[in-house]
Amino acid sequence: MRRDFTTRYGPWALVAGGSVGMGAAYSRQLAARGLNVVIVADATHPPDALARELAHAQRVATRPLIVDLAAPDVVGRIVAATADLDVGLVVYNAAHSVVGPFLEVRLEDKLRMLDVNCRGPLVLTHEFAPRLAARGRGGIILVSSLSGFQGQAMVGTYAATKAFDLVLGESLWDELGAHGVDVLACCPGATRTPAFVATNPRATGPVSPPLMEPEDVVAEALAALGAGPTAIAGRTNRLAALVLHHLLPRRWLVRFMSRTTRAMYERRA
Numbered sequence: 001m002r003r004d005f006t007t008r009y010g011p012w013a014l015v016a017g018g019s020v021g022m023g024a025a026y027s028r029q030l031a032a033r034g035l036n037v038v039i040v041a042d043a044t045h046p047p048d049a050l051a052r053e054l055a056h057a058q059r060v061a062t063r064p065l066i067v068d069l070a071a072p073d074v075v076g077r078i079v080a081a082t083a084d085l086d087v088g089l090v091v092y093n094a095a096h097s098v099v100g101p102f103l104e105v106r107l108e109d110k111l112r113m114l115d116v117n118c119r120g121p122l123v124l125t126h127e128f129a130p131r132l133a134a135r136g137r138g139g140i141i142l143v144s145s146l147s148g149f150q151g152q153a154m155v156g157t158y159a160a161t162k163a164f165d166l167v168l169g170e171s172l173w174d175e176l177g178a179h180g181v182d183v184l185a186c187c188p189g190a191t192r193t194p195a196f197v198a199t200n201p202r203a204t205g206p207v208s209p210p211l212m213e214p215e216d217v218v219a220e221a222l223a224a225l226g227a228g229p230t231a232i233a234g235r236t237n238r239l240a241a242l243v244l245h246h247l248l249p250r251r252w253l254v255r256f257m258s259r260t261t262r263a264m265y266e267r268r269a
Contacts, residue, residue, distance in 0.1 A: 005033045005034070005035075005222075006033060006034040006035060007137075008088070008137050008138070008139070008182075008226075009035065009088045009089040009137075009138060009139050009225075010034065010035045010036070010088050010089075011035065011036055011086055011088065012035065012036045012037070012038060012061075012082075012085045012086055012087045012088060012089075013026075013030045013035040013036070013037050013038070013087070013088065013089040013090075013091065014037075014038040014040065014078070014082065014087050014089070014090050014091065014124075014128075015027050015030070015037060015038070015039055015040065015091045015093060016040045016069060016078075016090075016091065016092045016093060016094045016120065016121075016124060017040070017041060017069065017092070017093040017094025017095065018037070018038075018039040018040055018041055018047060018050075018091070018093060019039055019041035019045045019046065019047040019050050020041070020045045020193070020194055020195075021191075021193030021194050021195060021196075021214050022093050022143065022188070022191060022193055022214040022217055022218060023039075023041070023091075023093040023094070024050055024214070025214040025215045025217070025218040026091050026093055026141075026218050026221075027039050027047075027050060027054060028050075028054065028215075029215070029218050029219065029222060030089070030091075030222075031054040031057075031058040031060045031062070032058055033222075034058075034060065035060065035088075035089065036060045036061040036062065036063075036085075037051075037054060037060065037061075037062050037063075038062075038063045038064075038065060038081070038082055038085065038087070039051050039062060039063070039064050039065065040065045040067055040069070040078060040094075041064075041065075041066065041067075041094075042066065042067065042068050042069065043066050043068075046064070046066055047064035047065065047066065048064045050064075051063065051064040063081070063082075063085070065077075065078065065081050069094045069115075069116050069120045070096070070112050070115035070116045070119075070120070074120065074123065075123040075124060075126075075127050078124065078127075079127055086135075087128060087131065087132075087138075088132070088135065088137065088138040088139070089138060089139045089140070089141070090124060090125070090128045090132075090138075090139070090140045090141070091140075091141045091143070092120065092121040092124055092125075092140075092141070092142050092143060092165075093141075093143045094116055094117075094120060095116060095117050095143065095145075095158075095161075095162075095195070096109075096112050096113050096115075096116040096117060097113065097155070097158045097195065097199070098110075098113065098157075098158070099154055099155055099158075099199050099261075099265050100154060100265075101153075101154060102156050102157070105157065110157045113157050113158055113161050114157075114161060117158070117161035117162065117164070117165065118161050118164045118165070121142050121165055121168065122168065125140055125142075125168070125172065128140070129172065129176060129181070132176070132179070132181045133176060133179035133180075133181055135180075136179065136180040137180045137181070138180070138181050138182070139181060139182040139183065139184070139225050139226070140169075140172060140176070140181065140182075140183045140184070141169075141183075141184045141186055141221060141225060142165045142166075142168060142169040142172075142183070142184070142185050142186070143165065143186050143188070143221075144162045144163075144165040144166040144169065144185045144186065144187045145158075145159070145162040145165075145187055145188060145189075146187055146188070146189045146232065146237060146241065147159040147162055147257075148160075148161075148162030148163040148164075148165065148166045148187065149163070149166070149187075149241065149245060150245075150250070150253050150254055150257055151254045151257075151258075152254070152257045152258055152261050153257075153258035153261055153262055154258070154261040154262060154265050154266070155261060165185060166185045166187065166230070168185075169183055169184060169185025169229065169230070170185055170229040170230060173185070173228075173229035174229070182225050182226040183229065184221065184224055184225050184226075184228075184229065184230070184231055185229060185230045185231070186217070186220075186221040186224070186231050186233065187230060187231065187232045187233065187237075188212065188217045188233045188234075188237075189210065189212065189232075189233065189234060189237040189240075190210065190211050190212070191211065191212045191213070191214055191217055191233075192211050192212065192213055192214065193214055199265070201264040201265065202263070202264050202265070210234060210236045210237065212233060212234050212237075216233070216234070217233040217234070220233045220234070221233065244256070244257075
């Protein structure tokens with residue numbers, strides 16, 4: 001199994017946003033499967049320590065790269081840093097999220113969400129997809145979110161960017177599959193990452209989303225790679241998505257999810 005995975009997606013994987021949370025879980029699990037890993041992260045969460053850990057523990061090659069994924073020259077820097085590598089798997093896990101009413105979130109934050117969550121995966125897939133297609137094998141994982149399936153108060157811009165990732169991933173699954181490249185849009189729900197915990201969500205009783213561990217989300221995503229265009233992480237999340245998206249009228253769905261988010265984040269009186 002490990003040999004097959006390495007043959008199809010190796011020898012190098014590139015993980016954008018790969019130093020903490022789900023990104024670190026991707027880096028660790030790919031290294032454990034025998035892939036060398038380029039760990040891309042910004043200066044807030046430098047990837048050097050994780051790169052040294054994986055090189056020592058898994059006996060794989062690693063290459064840490066500090067890049068602001070919202071920067072205009074991001075793709076040029078990543079391409080220059082990986083020009084000598086045979087990258088067979090690209091994982092775009094990086095995300096920027098600011099929770100709050102649309103009227104109160106700064107335009108600067110909205111635009112950074114667009115740059116990191118939409119422009120970043122677009123320019124990286126534009127660059128690496130031709131390389132993978134020329135190889136006739138490889139994979140791309142774009143990390144979307146359950147929030148990308150419908151509108152949702154308090155996280156409207158973020159949810160819209162994740163809808164972009166979902167549709168892009170599904171579209172590339174069909175197009176690149178003909179070239180031997182597996183593409184997956186991974187859709188986690190609430191996950192115990194530093195970024196999610198930092199938003200300080202409140203428990204909301206029976207409508208509290210199930211909190212998954214990053215390692216479990218990543219394990220499901222890697223198992224689903226090559227099996228279909230989309231993977232919703234977690235049995236409870238899959239059941240909830242089935243019920244909510246197929247049984248509720250769209251307006252009720254948006255209202256329900258918006259009430260849930262408000263209950264988690266709106267200020268107490």
